[in-house]
Amino acid sequence: ALYTTPSQLPQTTFDYIIVGAGTAGNVVANRLSEKEGVSVLVLEAGVSNEGVDAAAIPLLGPSLVPNTLYDWNYTTVEQKGYDNRVLPYSRGRMLGGSSSVNYLVYTRGSSDDFERIAKETGDSGWGWDNIKKYIPRHEKFVAPADGHDTKGEFTATAHGTDGILQISLPNFPNTLDERVMATTKELSKDFPFLEDHNGGDVLGIAWSQASIGGGARSSSATAYLSADFLKRPNLHVLINAQVTKLVQTGTQDGVAVFHGVEFATKAGEEVTTVTSTKETILSAGTIGTPTILQLSGIGDNDELTKVGIKTVFNNPSVGKNLTDHPLLANVYSVKGTESFDGLFRSTDTLHSNIERWVSNKTGPLTSSVCNHIGFFRLPDDSDLLKKFGDPSSGPKGAHLEMIFSNLWVQPGIPAPKTGSFFTITTSVTSPTSRGYTKLSSSDPFAKPTIDPNFLGTEFDRLALRQSVKLAQRFITASVWKDYITAPFGDYSRATTDDSLDAYARANAATFFHPVGTALMSPKGAQYGVTDPDLKVKGVQGLRIIDGSVLPYLPSGHTQAPIYLVAERAADLVKADNPVFGGSNSTSNGSTTGSNAGSRPGISVAVVGGAVASLLIISLTL
């Protein structure tokens, strides 16, 4: 059932307590509550997604953040690599978490991304061959809302059709479609067409897939926490419940045991305590999870002492290794009125499209932000790779990304009142900068200090420059000549390496893909926050299942890998509880050694200061 106030809870002790009804949390809640009699409580700080139209209508999604009720409304510290600008750092604060507010792009990453995690954690269960077994359980690949013939736009064997989360190809055509496809033919060497991004290969330009079904957003709330699942008598979900700390309930073999969870409906309100008999699972996301650990005394002793929190377990890795994708929106002015910019300028046009969506879930508002995406590698002989080494996950991993949007896309900057636009958003897919999140105060309602450290390394600065050059090369195909008028705004002045770098520093933003602040590492390693089974190191009763455990960003956007990680993680939880009939049989993985303290396949020289600082952390643990 779904509850809105603590007094509605039928009990205060549950088998499992999950903190955060977000992307990963709802997967785990769903899977654990499959078993009758296993009680599961989910505590969510935010509100319900029900009745929030912008959370359902795909192209209105970007209006959900920042500075809204549905966002944690975090900001970064001044970003040195971005001319000291402060950025909004949105995280979804509602049922579904960030899957309810994101831009819906659904990319699983490359098989090498998962292989790298398997190799570095010593657990083959994180490898692609095992992870891809979860796709049929997770995915329900459905026809797009416009009913177009999707032949040649995807590879059927890469998809599941009986799972839970609905995924579809573009739901509404746009004027870029033919032009992008023509460019993959004319400039096929640099921009090859790839049939499907989600089968383990990502390199090339493919039709974009999105978490949309029947023309509406499919989120972890609409899918894994649908009304049918909420009818389960053993599944309890409480909204408006912000967890303020974990409570130590005992000590076992000298190790602190955490089975208690404190939460409050808002600052200054009374705190309620609930208890788990089996496990407490943190699924509060890459910012929320380390924040809760730190508030509970699990973190860097020096940092905790500074804000007056008593350290229970000193783990300097908590909150470190924050890794995110920089985003640079390269905007072109285009001819005609076929871009989607006009949709949002006239209230009448917007209303008629909303009416169309309400009546039959069709029309331009069923679009995500793009119909095509491309992932690319720097050339093997590029100066960058020679100088810095290769930070990607392997030959199938990407260094750069391009997204093609049929409208003005500039997070945080309102669209001009006139004009039609085509945006090629570019990114460094394998960034080497690392940042952190830490408490600013012991007050659980105070916002943490967040530093993603965008463009903090020379590799990232130069690779972002290369991504813009890639976009500039893309539009040299003949098909753009009669469409693009000119680069827009600052972009028009980005003509030399120096001016291009200045333009990037002044305009880049974020894809909102933070990961890594509670990274998993081998059992026994002297760095990292969880073991490969996602149990928190140094304490008992706690597991982490969300984006924070990912040691690296995928060659893609983050929601799909997080869903898959959560699906496997639910099996790992089940394997530890005989009630589910498991004794590690469901995990399909094996732990192959401890590798304590080292990060195989990557050296300090390869990724510069970021990993160097991680290794220093490991020495001081």
Ligand SMILES: Cc1cc2nc3c(=O)[nH]c(=O)nc-3n(C[C@H](O)[C@H](O)[C@H](O)COP(=O)(O)OP(=O)(O)OC[C@H]3O[C@@H](n4cnc5c(N)ncnc54)[C@H](O)[C@@H]3O)c2cc1C
């Ligand atoms: C604006 C935006 C656009 C994005 N676009 C895309 C995209 O197009 N494609 C893509 O793949 N990814 C995208 N992402 C990223 C992706 O959505 C996230 O990486 C992913 O959803 C994170 O999943 P998670 O389970 O780690 O955390 P979340 O889904 O964020 O879940 C965390 C949950 O925990 C709750 N919580 C946090 N702290 C507490 C607390 N103290 N007490 C109780 N509850 C708490 C939160 O409210 C939230 O519901 C985007 C993200 C944003 C914000």
